[in-house]
Amino acid sequence: MASTIFVIIASAVIGVSFAHVCLLSPAQRGSLQGINKKAAGNCILLKPPCGGRPRQDNRTVDFRVGQEYEVVIQKNLDHYKDGSPGFFEILLIEESSESSKSLVKIPDQGEPSLTVYFQTIVIPAVQWSGQDTVLQVVYRTNNPAAPAAFYQCADVRIVP
Known part of the structure; x- marks a missing residue:
């Protein structure tokens, strides 16, 4: 009985100790289910480039070269560390080769969990226009007590 209680408590502590990022x-x-609650399971993806989630063609968004687009992300659970703050990075990745183009870095300044960030990006011309592309958000924690990065992806296509 005591060991069962220990496992439940340890699991709860581990579950809330990770930072999470959601791409809205x-x-x-x-799924986006549960995103308005701290430590949402849909927002903790540790495996690059997309947390192990497969492409969803029915959700592919077309981006035009030169177009401005507002990316909305949520820090689902804060993992800020004084003295070594992390950041959020928005990238475009060509899915078949994993060539990438970094678009912007947003500093983590210790905002609380569930903070929503709005970032305007301009879609660049890339050599893989017309190919399946991923808009990737990475939360790099820069916190040695946490995983190094958390990932989210959306399926997009760059069109001239």
């Missing part, structure tokens, strides 16, 4: 717009792969 364009919509992340998988």
Whole structure:
């Protein structure tokens, strides 16, 4: 009985000790269920480039070269560390080769869990226009007590 209680408590502590990131717009792969609660399971993806989630062609968004687009992300659970703050990075990745183009870095300044960030990006011309592309958001924690990064992806296509 005592060991069962220990496992439950340890699991709860581990579950809330991770930082999470959600990609709200364009919509992340998988579900957005539970995103307004700290430590949402849909927002903790540790495996690059997209947390192991497969492409969802029915959600592909077309981006035009030169177009401005507002990306909306949520820090679902804060993992800020004084003295070594992390950041959020928005990238475009060509899915078949994993060539990438970094678009912007947003500093983590210790905002609380559930903070929503709005970032305007300009869609660049890339050599893989017309190919399946991923808009990736990475939360790099820069916190040695946490995983190094958390990932979210949305499926997009760059059109001239």
